[in-house]
Amino acid sequence: MTRAARPFTMPEPEWLRTFEAAAQRESFTAAARDLGLTQAAVSQHIRKLEASLGRPLFRRLPRGVELTADGAAYLPHVHEAFAALARSTHDLFAVERGRAVKLAAPASIATLWLAPRLPRLVAAHPRINLTIAAIHRPADYDAEKAALEIRFGDGAWPDREARHLLPESLTPVCAPALLRTAPEGDWTRLPLLGLAGAREGWSEWFAAEGMPAPAAPRLRFDTLVTALAAAKAGAGVLLASLPLAEAELASGALVRLSPRELRTASGHWLARIRRAATGSDVESVWRWLLDEASRTSIRPS
Numbered sequence: 001m002t003r004a005a006r007p008f009t010m011p012e013p014e015w016l017r018t019f020e021a022a023a024q025r026e027s028f029t030a031a032a033r034d035l036g037l038t039q040a041a042v043s044q045h046i047r048k049l050e051a052s053l054g055r056p057l058f059r060r061l062p063r064g065v066e067l068t069a070d071g072a073a074y075l076p077h078v079h080e081a082f083a084a085l086a087r088s089t090h091d092l093f094a095v096e097r098g099r100a101v102k103l104a105a106p107a108s109i110a111t112l113w114l115a116p117r118l119p120r121l122v123a124a125h126p127r128i129n130l131t132i133a134a135i136h137r138p139a140d141y142d143a144e145k146a147a148l149e150i151r152f153g154d155g156a157w158p159d160r161e162a163r164h165l166l167p168e169s170l171t172p173v174c175a176p177a178l179l180r181t182a183p184e185g186d187w188t189r190l191p192l193l194g195l196a197g198a199r200e201g202w203s204e205w206f207a208a209e210g211m212p213a214p215a216a217p218r219l220r221f222d223t224l225v226t227a228l229a230a231a232k233a234g235a236g237v238l239l240a241s242l243p244l245a246e247a248e249l250a251s252g253a254l255v256r257l258s259p260r261e262l263r264t265a266s267g268h269w270l271a272r273i274r275r276a277a278t279g280s281d282v283e284s285v286w287r288w289l290l291d292e293a294s295r296t297s298i299r300p301s
Contacts (some may be wrong), residue, residue: 104146
C-alpha cells in the first residue's frame with residue numbers, strides 16, 4: 001500500500017525568525033536574549049519548525065547547538081527571504097514619497113527628447129513619481145487626464161495655459177553612407193522619406209529653396225521615431241525636426257544636408273488645464289521641463 005504524502009504547510013514566520021537567530025548564534029539561550037523570548041519559547045519554535053518540515057535542523061550539544069546538513073542548506077534561503085522583505089519595506093515606506101505626476105506627450109517627443117533627459121529629473125527631484133503617457137492622436141489627451149501635457153500646435157487651446165517649449169525647425173538629414181551614394185553628390189536625387197499628418201513637409205521646404213516640388217516619397221511613416229530609424233538605416237532622406245534629431249546628429253548617425261531650416265508656425269508646447277489645482281510636484285516638473293527646453297540648442301526665432 002502506497003503511503004500518502006504528508007501535506008506541506010508554510011512554516012510560521014516567527015519560527016523562521018527564531019531559526020535564523022539560533023543558527024547565527026549557535027545557541028538557543030543567546031537567540032532567546034536577542035529576540036526577547038524565553039529559552040523555552042525558542043525551543044518550542046524550533047520543535048514546531050522541525051515538525052513542520054519533517055527534518056531536524058539542529059543537533060543539540062552539551063553546550064549550544066549546531067546546524068544539521070538540512071539546517072545549513074536552509075539557512076541562506078531564510079536569511080535572503082528576510083533580507084528581501086527588509087529591502088522592499090525600506091523602499092516602499094522608509095523613504096518619503098511624493099505624489100504621482102502624470103505627463104501626456106506625443107510618442108516622438110517622449111522618446112527622442114524627454115527620455116534622454118529623465119536621469120536629470122530623477123537627480124534633481126528624487127521624490128517625484130512621474131508617469132508618462134504616449135499620445136498618438138489629439139483625442140488621447142482628454143482620455144489620459146494628465147496634470148501636464150506636451151502638445152504640438154500653435155499654443156492656442158482656450159482651456160489650457162501653454163508655454164512654448166520647443167520650435168518646429170525642419171532640415172534634411174540622412175545617413176552618411178547614403179550620402180556617399182548620391183548621384184554627382186546631389187542629395188536631392190536620393191529617395192525621400194515622408195511623414196503622415198497635416199504638417200509642413202518636402203513641398204514647403206523645396207518651395208522655400210526656390211526648387212520644383214519633388215516626387216512624393218515612396219516611404220511614409222506615421223511617427224518621427226520610426227522615420228528616424230529608417231533614415232539611420234539608409235532608407236532615404238528625412239526632413240527631420242532638429243530638436244528631436246539632436247542626438248542622432250550629435251553622434252554622427254545622421255548628417256545635415258543643408259544649412260536651411262524651415263521654421264513653422266507650429267511647435268511643441270507645455271500645457272495644463274487653466275485654474276486646475278496643482279501640487280508642488282506638478283509645479284516642479286513644469287519648471288524642470290521649461291528649464292530643460294531652454295538648454296536645447298534650437299530655440300524659437
